[in-house]
Amino acid sequence: MYYKIKINHNRSEISLISLNKDIIEREMDLYFAYFANASEEFISKIKKVEIVHPKIKPIDEIVSTALNEKEDISSESLETITSNDSFENDNKKEIEKPLKEEILLKAQDYSKNELFNQVVDLRSVDASQIKSQIEEIKLTNETIPKEQKEEIKEIKIQNEPQEKINQNNNIEYEDKTEEIIKKYGFDKKEEEITPQYLELKNMIKMAQNEINSKPENDIQEEAKQQINTKQNEEYANEIEKNLLLEFSKSDEQNQDIKENNNENELIEKADDVSENQEKYEEDYFKKNEANDIKNDFEETDLVFAKYKQPNNDENNDKNKEVLFDIFEKSNLCKEMHKLQNEEIERLQENIDKQNDLFNRTVMDELNNSRNPIIQKPTETELKEFAQNLDTAIQKSINNQEADEKNIQEAQYNTTNINLEETETKNNEINENNTNQNDDFKIFLAMYEAESIEDEFLICAYYIKNILSEQSFTMKSINAKLFKASGKIAGISILENLIEKGLIEQIQNSDTNSYSITQEGEKYFENCFQR
Amino acid sequence: MPQYVFKMKKGDLEIEFSSDDADFVEQQLEKWREEILKKKVENQAD
Numbered sequence: 363m364y365y366k367i368k369i370n371h372n373r374s375e376i377s378l379i380s381l382n383k384d385i386i387e388r389e390m391d392l393y394f395a396y397f398a399n400a401s402e403e404f405i406s407k408i409k410k411v412e413i414v415h416p417k418i419k420p421i422d423e424i425v426s427t428a429l430n431e432k433e434d435i436s437s438e439s440l441e442t443i444t445s446n447d448s449f450e451n452d453n454k455k456e457i458e459k460p461l462k463e464e465i466l467l468k469a470q471d472y473s474k475n476e477l478f479n480q481v482v483d484l485r486s487v488d489a490s491q492i493k494s495q496i497e498e499i500k501l502t503n504e505t506i507p508k509e510q511k512e513e514i515k516e517i518k519i520q521n522e523p524q525e526k527i528n529q530n531n532n533i534e535y536e537d538k539t540e541e542i543i544k545k546y547g548f549d550k551k552e553e554e555i556t557p558q559y560l561e562l563k564n565m566i567k568m569a570q571n572e573i574n575s576k577p578e579n580d581i582q583e584e585a586k587q588q589i590n591t592k593q594n595e596e597y598a599n600e601i602e603k604n605l606l607l608e609f610s611k612s613d614e615q616n617q618d619i620k621e622n623n624n625e626n627e628l629i630e631k632a633d634d635v636s637e638n639q640e641k642y643e644e645d646y647f648k649k650n651e652a653n654d655i656k657n658d659f660e661e662t663d664l665v666f667a668k669y670k671q672p673n674n675d676e677n678n679d680k681n682k683e684v685l686f687d688i689f690e691k692s693n694l695c696k697e698m699h700k701l702q703n704e705e706i707e708r709l710q711e712n713i714d715k716q717n718d719l720f721n722r723t724v725m726d727e728l729n730n731s732r733n734p735i736i737q738k739p740t741e742t743e744l745k746e747f748a749q750n751l752d753t754a755i756q757k758s759i760n761n762q763e764a765d766e767k768n769i770q771e772a773q774y775n776t777t778n779i780n781l782e783e784t785e786t787k788n789n790e791i792n793e794n795n796t797n798q799n800d801d802f803k804i805f806l807a808m809y810e811a812e813s814i815e816d817e818f819l820i821c822a823y824y825i826k827n828i829l830s831e832q833s834f835t836m837k838s839i840n841a842k843l844f845k846a847s848g849k850i851a852g853i854s855i856l857e858n859l860i861e862k863g864l865i866e867q868i869q870n871s872d873t874n875s876y877s878i879t880q881e882g883e884k885y886f887e888n889c890f891q892r
Numbered sequence: 893m894p895q896y897v898f899k900m901k902k903g904d905l906e907i908e909f910s911s912d913d914a915d916f917v918e919q920q921l922e923k924w925r926e927e928i929l930k931k932k933v934e935n936q937a938d
Contacts, residue, residue: 363913370906383916390909394924397900397907398931 833875
């Protein structure tokens, strides 16, 4: 992330480049304030000042650009490179002219020594600081011979106060080398060297190496740690002693308690305590509930007491009126709420009644239309059906005989046709047909028919075996089925039964007539018998 | 990496702000916008 801000007026500009967000945020407000409140005075004060973070722009580039600019920049532009009137005009002329060269030198020095890790803010540069920096730069410049540089360094070190050295090196060490040399005989010749001397020499070397390998601060820290560990150990020992004493005391006390009390007694006491605790808890909850109720009542009494108290103040009277209005309104609301609840209850009752009616009537009808309920015949009905069957068979036989006789009579007496007799006969035939339909309804109820195919087959069996008719048409069978069960069989049902081989078509007849096959009869006897 | 450059002019005076930090640019421009609006209201009131 980088941030750059620049104010520009003709050739004069202020620019700031940085990687630090905080610096740029602080400066931006100032810059915008300059911009927003720009007056002629302010514009006249703007000088060419460049503030550059070296991490963004390498110092070598700054140096190279500055060197190029040095040739191009006129004396007028040099004058503009100043800080914002931070110092007086008298000092200005002295500093402004060499300032460009000084900056270049400073930049060179930074580029060589890599000491440019700070933002170079030229606005805050003071004249005295610049002078001192120039002196330093001159001293460290390559143009100075090496011998002179070393002399300068020595002079610098000599001039530095002794306190600073002591501050940097926290511990002072006395020079005891001469004493040690004399003590251990390091000043003796090689001939006089003993093995003890060699051992000592080695030991000293080892010690010196150890000291040199570790920084002084580490040695100090180690010493401190050793001291601290000793102190901690002593403190820990004291604590252990105190703890042991306390433990011994507590053990003695426990032994005394065990001797005096048996375990059973302790258990009984514990039970008693638990019972008492439960009772106490119950009482406590009861008391709390009672207190809550009391508090509620007290609060309500206090509220009412406030409004019941007779006060002559006008404010209180007004408050009373307002409160009474509120009470009246609340009562009205309560009444309205009651009425609404009553209406809701009435409506709910009506809805329940309507639902019951709907379930009784409409849903029953729908169920009946989908799956007609066939009541099982009772024993008396079955007996009646058997008698009716006998009578019906006898009637059909009589009718057939009568018909045959009538036909014979008609053949002989074609001229003498009595319309009245035929009408009466037709009526009789119709009556017989109605009886037959009722009989078929009862006959159908005797068997378990799951589908219209089954009913069709039962009807075909009924026509052949009970009515003793050899064939039937779709019209005749549908007339029976419709009257008995309210259903009509389609041609698809007939075709299915023909495919199964339960019904066959009679080919000799002119009209499309059908009859039940032997397989159909067997199927009827096996499947539909209860 | 996107780079945002904003430049405002007031007569001969010019202010330029450039950065690749989108959030910071957004915050700063909002701040400037509010200040400009305040100035406008103040001038109208005068």
